Amino acid sequence: MEISTSKFTPCEIIEPLTNNISELLEIAKGIQIEQPDKGYRFSIDPFLLVADITPKEGEEILDIGTGCGIMPLLLATKYPCINITAVEIQNELAEIAQNNIKINNLCRRIKLTNNDIKEVQLKEFEPLYIDKHNTTKHSNFRTNSIVNCGFDRIISNPPYKKRGSGRLNSDIQKAIARHEIRLTLDELIFNAARFLKIDGILNLIYPFCRLKELLHTISKYSIEPIQIKYVFTTKLQMSNDEPKFILMVGKKRETKNN
Numbered sequence: 001m002e003i004s005t006s007k008f009t010p011c012e013i014i015e016p017l018t019n020n021i022s023e024l025l026e027i028a029k030g031i032q033i034e035q036p037d038k039g040y041r042f043s044i045d046p047f048l049l050v051a052d053i054t055p056k057e058g059e060e061i062l063d064i065g066t067g068c069g070i071m072p073l074l075l076a077t078k079y080p081c082i083n084i085t086a087v088e089i090q091n092e093l094a095e096i097a098q099n100n101i102k103i104n105n106l107c108r109r110i111k112l113t114n115n116d117i118k119e120v121q122l123k124e125f126e127p128l129y130i131d132k133h134n135t136t137k138h139s140n141f142r143t144n145s146i147v148n149c150g151f152d153r154i155i156s157n158p159p160y161k162k163r164g165s166g167r168l169n170s171d172i173q174k175a176i177a178r179h180e181i182r183l184t185l186d187e188l189i190f191n192a193a194r195f196l197k198i199d200g201i202l203n204l205i206y207p208f209c210r211l212k213e214l215l216h217t218i219s220k221y222s223i224e225p226i227q228i229k230y231v232f233t234t235k236l237q238m239s240n241d242e243p244k245f246i247l248m249v250g251k252k253r254e255t256k257n258n
Helices: 018-029 045-051 070-078 091-103 172-178 185-195 208-220 235-239
Strands: 002-005 060-064 083-088 110-114 151-156 196-207 223-232 245-252
Touching: 018 045, 018 070, 045 070, 045 196, 045 245, 060 070, 060 185, 070 083, 070 091, 070 110, 083 091, 091 110, 151 185, 185 196, 185 208, 185 223, 196 208, 196 223, 208 223, 208 245, 223 235
Parallel strands: 060 083, 060 151, 083 110, 151 196
Antiparallel strands: 002 223, 196 245, 223 245
């Protein structure tokens, strides 16, 4: 797998993330991670995205569509001075993610919300675990509330395929994770902008074939692309200049009133 700086601007020349990915794979060996036996299971995508993230101390991070919680687990283990809120719409995956957080002793630094991001309000992100189906409150997460100030960074490995495109997986859990059944690109970016601070950072991994659509959508919601990288999964893709994924870093800008 190769990672290359894109030709799009603005961008920075950054070394390949191979070493970061290798480090994360080693970290993953020391984490207890449960996944569904037959449903959606993560692949290399979350490792690629996390490898491209270097949070500052004290950052408040939101993961939209956390699945089993793999990205918060990796980030919280590697960076001990950050806090993460994870949102997952699917009940079974949210239950698995919460258990993963608990068995890795990260309940004070990772908070899970089992809900639809489109229905969540910022004030609902209390410093306690929230479950829309279970009112049981767990141990305190942190002392400083993020209410009324937003997140420093939002990360997401969202559904890649448009609704109605390609074959829909018969497993509904996989289908929701891979197709825009419950969350479209526009809805994702709208809600990312809704929860980001001004100058907050958005980190996404997304198919290269939808790059133009992604750039148009983030611009619509005042998020500026500040870095884009190509991810080639084969030498042939690189020789043909046809990457499979892009890693995008965007920054929320203040909306100017005309």
